[in-house]
Amino acid sequence: MKFRFCGEGDCPDWVLAEIISTLSNLSTENLEQLSDLVALRICGQTFEESKIKSLTSTLTNEGKTAVACINFMLVNAARYSCTESIFGEEIQQLGLPKDHAAAMCRVLQKHSTAIRQTLIEKSFRINELQSVRDITTPGRTPPNYTTLELKISQELVDGLPKDTTHVLNLDRAQVKALIAELELARDAMEKYNN
Numbered sequence: 001m002k003f004r005f006c007g008e009g010d011c012p013d014w015v016l017a018e019i020i021s022t023l024s025n026l027s028t029e030n031l032e033q034l035s036d037l038v039a040l041r042i043c044g045q046t047f048e049e050s051k052i053k054s055l056t057s058t059l060t061n062e063g064k065t066a067v068a069c070i071n072f073m074l075v076n077a078a079r080y081s082c083t084e085s086i087f088g089e090e091i092q093q094l095g096l097p098k099d100h101a102a103a104m105c106r107v108l109q110k111h112s113t114a115i116r117q118t119l120i121e122k123s124f125r126i127n128e129l130q131s132v133r134d135i136t137t138p139g140r141t142p143p144n145y146t147t148l149e150l151k152i153s154q155e156l157v158d159g160l161p162k163d164t165t166h167v168l169n170l171d172r173a174q175v176k177a178l179i180a181e182l183e184l185a186r187d188a189m190e191k192y193n194n
Contacts, residue, residue, distance in 0.1 A: 003090045005077040011094055018069035020095045022059055026066070030055045032103035034063070038070045039111035043118050070104075077108050078115035084108055128153045135167070145169045 002008050023031060034055045041047045056063025077087045084105040092101045130151040141147045147169050154161040170178070 001093070003094075004086050005073065005080060005082040005090055007076065007080050012072075014065075015069050015072055016094055018065055019091065022066045023069060023100060024096055025058070026056070026100070028097075028099045028103050031100050032107060034066065035070050035074065035104055035107040036110070038067055039074055039107055039115060042071060042075060043111065043114045073104065074108060074111070074115060075119070078112045079119055081116075082108075127155050130163075142169060144172050146172055146175050148175075
């Protein structure tokens with residue numbers, strides 16, 4: 001079957017298994033509270049682990065798989081602009097009880113706009129340059145060179161995003177050329193910004 005909240009594709013087997021074995025076994029209130037916490041986390045707020053552990057105390061894996069499943073469902077429903085009614089019908093078709101589906105729909109309705117905005121803000125944000133700092137040190141930096149420290153956010157390391165720091169030595173002539181080229185690029189971008 002094809003599902004709108006999965007981008008008109010099949011629902012992954014692991015999500016189906018989690019819906020049936022985990023989410024269905026939570027109380028409706030616990031599922032709604034857990035989904036609300038996951039939605040807040042998607043939107044960038046801190047993860048309240050103690051609350052999550054208390055809501056998922058009856059589950060294995062400390063509720064990690066339930067959180068992953070809810071995260072997948074909410075992110076995809078928001079990404080594909082799935083309405084609450086269609087989302088509710090589809091997750092019921094996957095085996096989630098009607099009351100549980102209604103709870104998930106309430107959370108989606110409450111947070112879908114914020115989740116969508118967060119997805120837009122975070123798209124194409126891997127290997128994002130956070131800062132550049134001149135750390136040239138006499139005696140340690142070669143003559144006629146500049147030492148720069150680059151901090152990169154969400155650099156892909158072994159396939160996983162990680163914040164990294166790189167130190168490199170550049171010839172001072174290359175630094176001047178780089179600055180001149182960056183100024184030209186900035187000027188060209190400002191023409192399109194106006």
